[in-house]
Amino acid sequence: MTALTLPPLSLAARRRRVLGVVRRDFAALRRSSVRMFEILFWPTVELALWGFLTVFLQTQRVPFVASFLIGAVLLWQVLQKASNEISIAFLEDVWSRNLLNVQVSPLSSGEYLTGLMLFALGKVVLAITVMAGLALLFYGFGVTSLGVGLVPFMGVLLMFGWSLGLVGISAVLRFGENAQVIAWSLVFVAQPLAGIFYPVSVLPAPLQTVAWLMPASHVFEGMRTVLSGGPVPWERLAWASGLNVVYLAATLGLFAWALGYARRHGRLSRFGE
């Protein structure tokens, strides 16, 4: 080891490498007006769509807690952004033909993924801050109406989003760049099943079983309970957290396997071509 670098296995070196990933991705975000615009644009479009629908339903005197939809849009953004942002941050390395530079650096897979997850967390916070402000301004919906459940709700969705993002990255490593559509769209497969805009009970029985295996379903059901004036359903959150731990461990294993596959079959090298 040269005196120029920190001891490679030291905590200080690991922290510096992780922060290097986070800092790089935020610098890229800052330099990309399209990606900055996107933080505001899609959440605003979704909020407008579901917000106006809520206003319409209120005028029709639908027996319905109107804030369900706006709360759901806000929490859905946490899940969607957590999933898409780590996939996109990885794909940015592929698109810019920089992945080989990253892979031959001393950055470990764990450090790389931690960096991507922290970056995704930062972007979620930015997007939710913007959306929460707009929801309050236009529809009078305050995120604080989710009470003390807000943080654990968001935490569960964040973790589940990371797991979905890892599946997308693993698919690209396993099948090549053509699989990037999976990285983009996987989270949308969860949308109809997770009871985001309607209770899980409206799903056919077999799909309800699938829905209850998704941590997100427990969050959205819990959100409706809280917004109806009920207590935070901690037992649901505990179950969702347990599922999350299992899924995150499984998808980290999947990522490690896909990376090993890519190395054995020379796929990493092809990302540089």
Place this chain on the structure above:
Amino acid sequence: MPLLDAIRLVKRFGTVTAVDGLSLSVAEGEVVGLLGLNGAGKSTTLHMLLGLITPDAGQIRVFGLDLARHRTEVLSQVNFAASYVDLPGVLLVREVLDAFAMLYALRRPKARVAELIELFDLGPLSERRVMDLSSGQRTRVQLAKALLNAPRLLVLDEPTANLDPDAGDRIRGLLSRAAEENGSAMLITSHNMREVERMCHRIHFMAGGRIVASGSAAELAGRYGAEDLEEVFLKVARG
């Protein structure tokens, strides 16, 4: 003990054997060239030595450590540049170097980045986005990145392939100077025989995934009764 010791490496992709029992070593401060036709197995070999491709058989020891088991320790003292790899285009040159300085866990990243910006004459470009640079300018940034950690082993895959002769010549001069200052060993592939003659202490010719001839440029020319390395290349390539 050699800095890099690759022993009987084998890599197959389906029915194609890309590397077939290759052994290779690089000593401290030595510059080794790897030559061969396209598809000879040069890049596959380099990628195995960097941990990008897992060999089917054989062993890779770098600085006396098994690469597969000590990846982070090894790669913190190695670096790489290639004509087919790029850097994040949206970032400024300075930001790219700052980011990689952190990925290599430099103790004083800002000071080292400033040194390399000066060495590679990147000052006027440091606030420009990588995507707005010419090929030659991007190569300079790539090489500055490759020297950030003053690597004990620098792996270069056709580093000057996209450059005109003038830019190529400047880059070779800069590389030789920087490597001399750092005491870095280098492993280089190139199709530019003059580049290899000028830079390499030892040269290996590859064909069909094997090393078929080795020696200094002068030794190889003598052995094949050739005037220069280009003639050696043609004789080896054409059997």
